[in-house]
Amino acid sequence: MPVPRTSAPPPRTLLRERAFTMLRTAIVDGTLEPGERLVDADLCAWLGVSRTPVREALAHLEKTGLVQIRPGSRTVVTPLDVRAAAEAQAVAASMHELAARTAVPLLTASHCLEMETANRAFATALTTADVEAAIAADDAFHRVFVGLAANRLLAAILDDVTPLLRRMERVRFASLVGRESVAQHARIVEFARRGDADGAAAEVRANWLTLTP
Template identity: 50%
Template sequence: MPIPTDSDCRIPRILLRDGVYLRLRDAIVDGTLAPGEQLRDAELAVWLGVSRTPVREALLRLGQVGLVHARPGRSTTVAPLDPVAVRDAGAVVAAMHRLAVADAVGRLTDDDLAAMREANRRFAAALDAGDADAALAADDDFHAVPVRVAGNEAAAMVLEQYSPVLRRLERLRFSSSSASTSVARHTRLVDLCADGDADRAAEVVHEIWESLGPLVETLTTETAVPPLEEEAR
């Protein structure tokens, strides 16, 4: 679809680099920028109200996490939902969350557990309202707590790299009627963390992320675009 012409997406300069990246990432996740769409840094810069430099930096980061395909000197396009890439990223993300939860249990404070419960409450409310974007944000907040408490910087870096690959798939799940099962899984996870059962809590969080697996199988050619080699023909 064409680049939107509204000016509501302008980025505060204090958050310029990360803000541009997050805004473009979210635009890809929510479908504003569709698979196969060509991304021109000049147009994106006008849309976001920034210079071309942070846009180019953001596109490089998005390429590193697999959300865009870039061919130097030719074109940059939104990447399709690639089942193989999503499956591989899902396995890595599930393993990192499992590691983080196993390390965090026993160190989670009452405030941490309360934050997870509050995030799950917002998550449930967003699902009830049919607001997939709010559900994504609340889900991020929920899982961020044990990752932060675990303090494993390597795991956090891996999650930062590979989690964006899953966001479009998560959005599909949170837009479906089956998403309500995630609320119960979240509740179970918090209860196990509160009980100090690190092994079972780690298993449950792994199950949460592995539950994206069946959705991968639903990806069809409708979510894909022709190979990049075909674009110039």
């Protein structure tokens, strides 16, 4: 069969998800700064999509607290908000605590090794002030419990609240304060290796609650 000369345009849902993902990443990594105005025409040109998927993506981002839409006025990147971050932090801590409690009984030696490897990468990234690598390694560490828990609702909630915490993590992981997490991670692995689900869950919760003073 010959290759078709033309192909159908991507479904609108895929365009919306692509726009959402790119916008969320740009907000979280600081490319789009807190308080920055978002103009539809500029976003459409950058993302290469029409206004509809852009507006749908912005509506989703508003629900997750990353943008503020003022009808008839303007859309801006949500300024850093201590209260909103604290709320997201509390939810994330509870979800990761639940993931740990569920996952520890399922943990194998290879899972513990995976977490230890991620923690070593995390420590190295902090030492070299590589914030991006630190966040990636921290994600890899906690992803072990979340993956083993296999709770789709838990994962969906974390997908919504975690981006709100990323800007906090960038500040924390760029400072010496973030190095406390290395020792906390080590304690989590030790509890998990002993099969102490309650101990691991409590330590995971404490780890997530150290993002803010």
